[in-house]
Amino acid sequence: MYKITIENKVIEAVENLSVDEIVKNNFSDIRPVAAKIDGVLVDLSEIVKKDVSIELIKPDEEEGLEIIRHTCAHVFGHAIKQIYPNTKMVIGPTIDNGFYYDIYNEDSISEKDLSSIEALMKKLAKKNYKIIREVVTKEKAQSVFRERKEDYKLKLIADIPSDEVIAIYHHEEYIDMCRGPHLISTKELNYFKLMKISGSYWKGDSKNEQLQRIYGTAWDTKDNLKAYLHKLEEAEKRDHRKIGQKLDYFHFQEESPGMVFWHDNGWKLFNIVKDFITSYLRNYDYKIINTPQILDKSLWKKSGHLDKFSDLIFDVSSENKEYAVKPMSCPGHIQVFNQGLKSYRDLPIKFAEFGLVHRNEPSGTLHGLMRIRAFTQDDAHIFCTPDQIENEIKLLIKTIYEIYRQFGFEEIKVELSTRPEKRVGGEEIWDKSEDALMKALDASDVKWQLNEGDGAFYGPKIDFSLKDSLERVWQLGTIQLDFSMPARLDATYVDHNGDKVAPVMIHRAILGSLERFVGILIEEYAGDLPLWLSPLHAVIINISENQEAHCLELAKQINNLGIRASSDLRNEKISYKIRHHSMMRVPYLLVIGDKEVESNQISVRTRTGEDLGVMDVDKFIKMVETLVGNKSIVLKN
RNA sequence: GCCACCUUAGCUCAGUUGGCCAGAGCAGGGGUUUUGUAAACCUCAGGUCGUCAGUUCGAAUCUGACAGGUGGCUCCA
Secondary structure: OEEEEEOOEEEEEOOOEEHHHHHHHHOOOOOOOEEEEOOEEEOOOOEEOOOEEEEEEOOOOHHHHHHHHHHHHHHHHHHHHHHOOOOEEOOOOEEOOEEEEEEEOOOOOOHHHHHHHHHHHHHHHHOOOEOEEEEEOHHHHHHHHHHOOOHHHHHHHHOOOOOOOEEEEEEOOEEEEOOOOOOOEHHHOOEEEEEEEEEEEHHHOOOOOEEEEEEEEEEOOHHHHHHHHHHHHHHHHOOHHHHHHHOOOEEOOOOOOOOOEEOHHHHHHHHHHHHHHHHHHHHOOOEEOOOOOEEEHHHHHHHOHHHHHHHHOOEEEEOOEEEEEOOOOHHHHHHHHOOOOOEHHHOOEEEEEEEEEEOOOOHHHOEOOOEOOEEEEEEEEEEEOHHHHHHHHHHHHHHHHHHHHHOOOOOOEEEEEOOOOOOOOOHHHHHHHHHHHHHHHHHOOOOOEEEOOOOEOOEOEEEEEEEOOOOOEEEEEEEEEEOOHHHHOOOOEEOOOOOEEOOEEEEEEEEEEHHHHHHHHHHHHOOOOOHHHOOOOEEEEEOOHHHHHHHHHHHHHHHHOOOOEEEEOOOOOHHHHHHHHHHOOOOEEEEEOHHHHHHOEEEEEEOOOOEEEEEEHHHHHHHHHHHHHOOOOOOOO
């Protein structure tokens, strides 16, 4: 007889029972998807053979959902093998909100095929097939998958260490290799949808053969599935490309793929962001410089960029000279540093540039403002001594957080990337600088992750990333140490011994690319930018042509006082104009009729439809000044 | 660059198995209206159906190439 602790109860079991049977015998209202026996995750079919403590995994828990999704991937495998028997299954892991399965198929699957595959999956799930786990030897596993011609599973088995347990799961004729656990039957699977299809590569290496990846989502209840699909629809409405077009901010066209045509209001936003960063640069002793757009290829050869990144560099030739359009500003900054003799007393020297760079990125990677071929970095290079690294980094981390906070971003992903296998510089400088970065991160009290071996060949780095509306992560800020380029391009300073030595260079960008940052801003606020960022603060709307002259005069007056305002005097009904400018997300609509002209006041309405009432112009200006000054996200104080 | 898909008027979209002059709403022009807080009414104009080639008596519709885009993959100094 065993003593089993489960769901805060102690149960005595007389014979070897499965977890599933124990639950069914004792709890009529609980339907778990798996269990933990003494902390170890198992299937419900696991037989209890001793005194244990059982924790049940419910479908609505994160671990429970993962099990549902994992099983769903197997049912997908079952369906696809029935429709396309020659399909070779590769790997089918769970991901956020669902799963994917990589497959290899002679005839590729198209998105049109998904609905029939999904229909078959639903049919198979309803059959209530028992899902059975079997622990097998490596040899047995190999023979099973050899018989099924699952070449990729065989390759995976070959990589499994001999001391590791191999489990295979089968339901009806489908067999897959998996750590598990899984649902006990396919019947529990009801709320899933195949979403999309994409290419992928075996082992994630583009040199390997191309596979197809089918994405699916799976949930514990109908409502959760529906809610997820609804959330995707809502996220699409925040897409900066859609909003950018609707608000007349920018456009793209095929004559210049990956490069932005900024319109008046979008360019205003761009410059508001730029001016904000400029004021920070002035406060922190940066020298703001500007360097040429094209430079002779010999310089890029010397810096090493031409050999390493020639695919991404746009070429220009003129007369007998070969030039490269700059893909980055660092070599230019070193040329400025090299003018005149520098002493250690001069360091750190900080050069900043809103550097417009061109990179011929592969066509498939372009994405709205987020990834483009011509973009503006808020770039800077700090030339310093090794001893100054830690302080400079601390200061940078602090200011990056401070600046992001002012834009309203709190959730920032921070990663430290350390020395890669191929690198320049001695171990000592890597030790010292990785240590400096870590210390600076810890001292700054931020959560960060280690990305071992992912640093640049010339030094370790810290990256700062934010998410877009569809939770895609985009890198913005970066702090990179560089032990290589200053020496390659002959940068030196005189140290206190009188020797000429190469400085350490810190590459840093706070927003990264201004274009990308504007894209992130639009998505974060779904177009409802805080007042201080709004290209237009207010539109003045007249009720009839009687007030035309007054409106024009008013627009002039408040523009002079720093309010970004325009007027709409079209011969349209007031409600028409209200609707139009509300949809254009103009923060304030100032309505002027005969009453307002007479009292010299304005009727103020916000873009969200809130009536702030009739007020004096002075009062309105003071309100806007206050809200702009404290970077408020609301439109009244 | 790779895989799948998409491309019709300024925008959002219809266009049935290839078949009379390719449609709608919004936006735009012209009128009427002088309007009080999210769409006034009438009217007019707008498209070589992404480009180029092919199949066919006939192509927006079928085929191919190319371009651009979308979702991923790879990449992201």
